[in-house]
Amino acid sequence: MTTHLNDETSHSTLLLPDSTLLSDLLTLRDYLRWVSSEFYLAGLHYGHGTESPWDEAVALCLGALHLPWNVDPAVLDARLLPIERERIIRLARERVSTRRPLPYLLGEAFFAGYPFSVDERVLIPRSPIGELIEDGFAAWFPEEPPARVLDLCTGSGCIGIATALVLPTCEVALADISQDALAVARQNITRHDVGDRVRAVESDVFDGLEGQRFDLIVSNPPYVDARDLATMPAEFRHEPSLALGAGSDGLDIVRRILREARPHLTDEGWLIVEVGNSDRHVEAAFPEVPFIWLEFERGGQGVFALSAAELDAHAASFA
Secondary structure (H helix, E strand, C coil), X not given: CCCCCCCHHHHCCCCCCHHHHHHHCCEHHHHHHHHHHHHHHHCCCCCCCCCCHHHHHHHHHHHHCCCCCCCCHHHHHCECCHHHXXXXXXXXXXHHHHCCCHHHHHCEEEXXXXXXXXXXXXXXXXXXXXXXXXXXXXXXXXXXXXXXEEEECCCCCHHHHHHHHHCCCCEEEEEECCHHHHHHHHHHHHHCCCCCCXXXXXXXXCCCCCCCCEEEEEECCCCECHHHHHCCCHHHHHCCHHHCECCCCCCHXXXXXXXXXXXXXXXXXXXXXXXXXXXXXXXXXXXXXXXXXXXXXXXXXXXXXXXXXXXXXXXXHHC
């Protein structure tokens, strides 16, 4: 006999009345088990900071209770207040019924170890570039950190703000074409109290940055190709399409960055760009360019680095 584990209507307890759930589920341990079971049954997609039903259940329950990831395990057997239990139940139901990514439900995502406010105006932070930030970009700036950094296509501002927090002497510009995204980025500037060194600028790629030069330009631009965009799981459809799709091969914005970046870099500067699964399109479009493809301890792909000198040497390829 075949059991269809993803048949919510046959197996889910989400439709039980609150009174039943509240009377039978009392501790944090109870809710972690219950939420993970429901997420497994629902066949959710995980790609916004977690990788499994259990990880997502932990993130939901701890987030709902405003507890840190490294909370004392003794808390697992603490009985929750009714209002806390109701909050977890509500969030679990909404996660399953709407397929909204959990960080949107919680209004918060962690990136490079820091919390950032997020909503549907911005992508949920998840770039492997976080590892480079944690290392202070030391591979490219071994002696002195970059003095001026541009986070291009900034969204929530997570890359640039985290850089400013790790490198307390650098000045950072957060650039985006979306005023909605910049509003969220400014919230995060205020949240992390970095307004003296971090500013948000409206800019269509480099069009709003005339005459400005940086030691480091980091970008997680839209790069999803048309095929991947059409087949993305429901969770990703809650994110702004402007921040995801970039033409048939995903390189509409990346081509502009490669073509226009050099005048905005110092002579010893570096350009670091994430292109994800479109890395194959980059290689096909620019076979003669020696992209440095980075490797990450915690996973992730499709991030390249190019020096200002390499941009000069291959300017004809990008024209």
